[in-house]
Amino acid sequence: MKRVYMDHASATPVKKAVIETMLPYFDRHFGNPSTVYDMGHEIKKVIEEQREKVARLIGAKPGQIIFTSSGAEANNLAIKGTVFARQKKGNHIIISAIEHHSVLNSARFFERMDYEVTFLPVNKYGLVDPERLRDAIRPETVLVSIMHANNEIGTIEPITELSAICREKGVVFHTDAVATVGNIPVDVNELGVDLLTLSGVSLGAPKGVGALYFKERLRLMPLIHGGIQENGRRGGTENVPAIVGLGKAAEIATEELEGNETRMRELKGRLVAGIHERIEQVKYTGHPENRLPGHASFCIGSIEGEALIYMLNQHGIYANTGSACASKALKTSPVLVAIGVPPELAQGSIVFTMNSENTMDDVEHVLDKLPLVAARLRELSPVWNQH
Amino acid sequence: MKFIESTKADSTLDLVCRMCPLHLLEPGEKLACMERGQVLEVLTDYDGALEDIPSWCEKCSQEFLGMEECDDCYKLYIKKTH
Numbered sequence: 001m002k003r004v005y006m007d008h009a010s011a012t013p014v015k016k017a018v019i020e021t022m023l024p025y026f027d028r029h030f031g032n033p034s035t036v037y038d039m040g041h042e043i044k045k046v047i048e049e050q051r052e053k054v055a056r057l058i059g060a061k062p063g064q065i066i067f068t069s070s071g072a073e074a075n076n077l078a079i080k081g082t083v084f085a086r087q088k089k090g091n092h093i094i095i096s097a098i099e100h101h102s103v104l105n106s107a108r109f110f111e112r113m114d115y116e117v118t119f120l121p122v123n124k125y126g127l128v129d130p131e132r133l134r135d136a137i138r139p140e141t142v143l144v145s146i147m148h149a150n151n152e153i154g155t156i157e158p159i160t161e162l163s164a165i166c167r168e169k170g171v172v173f174h175t176d177a178v179a180t181v182g183n184i185p186v187d188v189n190e191l192g193v194d195l196l197t198l199s200g201v202s203l204g205a206p207k208g209v210g211a212l213y214f215k216e217r218l219r220l221m222p223l224i225h226g227g228i229q230e231n232g233r234r235g236g237t238e239n240v241p242a243i244v245g246l247g248k249a250a251e252i253a254t255e256e257l258e259g260n261e262t263r264m265r266e267l268k269g270r271l272v273a274g275i276h277e278r279i280e281q282v283k284y285t286g287h288p289e290n291r292l293p294g295h296a297s298f299c300i301g302s303i304e305g306e307a308l309i310y311m312l313n314q315h316g317i318y319a320n321t322g323s324a325c326a327s328k329a330l331k332t333s334p335v336l337v338a339i340g341v342p343p344e345l346a347q348g349s350i351v352f353t354m355n356s357e358n359t360m361d362d363v364e365h366v367l368d369k370l371p372l373v374a375a376r377l378r379e380l381s382p383v384w385n386q387h
Numbered sequence: 388m389k390f391i392e393s394t395k396a397d398s399t400l401d402l403v404c405r406m407c408p409l410h411l412l413e414p415g416e417k418l419a420c421m422e423r424g425q426v427l428e429v430l431t432d433y434d435g436a437l438e439d440i441p442s443w444c445e446k447c448s449q450e451f452l453g454m455e456e457c458d459d460c461y462k463l464y465i466k467k468t469h
Contacts, residue, residue: 217401231413
């Protein structure tokens with residue numbers, strides 16, 4: 001059976017070149033980078049080389065990169081690290097209503113400590129209105145966190161405009177760029193951000209590694225206290241093979257990004273047009289143009305998204321409902337609620353995220369099978385039959 | 388401890404939020420990039436640094452000028468002597 005993987009927002013396969021680069025760091029170069037003998041020095045040097053590669057991918061300087069265990073940890077470090085470091089300055093945090101749980105729950109953690117959190121609403125495309133951000137900032141605001149792009153609806157936020165408002169008001173600005181780094185060009189200077197999160201998962205690097213960019217002179221309270229690793233900003237012996245993997249994946253992404261982006265837009269264009277031609281009552285969610293290149297998200301009327309995913313799985317197609325947490329908790333996706341999708345339509349959420357390994361054949365396979373699956377599920381749907 | 392006020396520094400090293408032993412590693416690196424006679428200001432919120440930095444200066448033959456206490460941190464001043 002043909003297998004089509006279109007859930008790259010959840011995980012990307014680790015590239016062969018990345019695996020090969022990592023392998024010697026499990027056995028031959030196994031030493032601890034903090035040791036003072038030559039073995040340690042050599043590995044420490046390798047880590048610094050990876051820092052340069054990751055920095056290059058986002059237009060940063062190597063000293064501005066902190067390696068973490070994941071995008072979620074980088075988001076936690078950005079939010080908790082900044083808020084704790086600035087606790088004498090104020091007790092107000094602003095995030096958007098469509099943030100990832102690692103941002104959302106980090107902010108909620110501070111609500112338990114008597115901080116105030118403003119959840120900025122978004123419009124029907126998922127965009128934050130810069131003027132609403134301006135109005136929400138108070139003298140006691142210490143941090144604003146708004147994601148670069150949303151994994152569930154693909155919309156890319158106007159980060160440059162949003163960060164400029166924060167700079168003007170003297171508020172630290174963080175963006176979760178897990179969905180964008182490796183998919184579109186990301187330059188921290190153009191974006192004007194103080195902090196930016198990226199993850200290996202969406203870059204073709206292994207799971208269990210991420211990074212946080214931070215602007216020089218920004219104070220960050222470490223989450224993991226330990227030794228001198230990451231210049232005292234993140235304790236714990238470095239996960240050297242994973243960091244090497246992230247560095248290699250960043251290097252590949254720096255070289256290949258432009259060509260991939262154009263191809264992704266072609267594949268997505270065909271998928272979106274094909275689905276609209278073949279299935280009725282479909283809502284394309286997120287911004288129609290200003291969105292991730294390989295990202296296509298829909299809500300299909302009178303269908304349960306989970307059932308759709310299971311049945312597509314039987315045809316060798318791997319996609320997602322968009323929010324694994326919401327889906328497993330049998331909750332309507334907060335992102336779809338925030339953009340005003342009616343709850344009954346939000347149940348039929350399906351998200352396809354493609355990368356450079358997907359082909360037009362893959363898209364045609366989805367276009368062959370998805371209408372059949374949707375029709376079968378609708379036959380079984382009392383809601384559809386009433387309709 | 389010698390307390391001083393309004394000392395003019397040529398360079399600042401902000402170690403606020405960072406813990407031991409960073410306050411003993413980073414000043415050396417920073418001083419290495421400075422000229423003899425220049426003053427380094429070290430910002431820290433780590434109490435242990437008040438004892439450690441003067442004694443580190445003595446061991447490394449750098450001149451510890453003194454400290455100033457601010458709202459959210461201590462400022463320690465080191466003059467590069469060699």
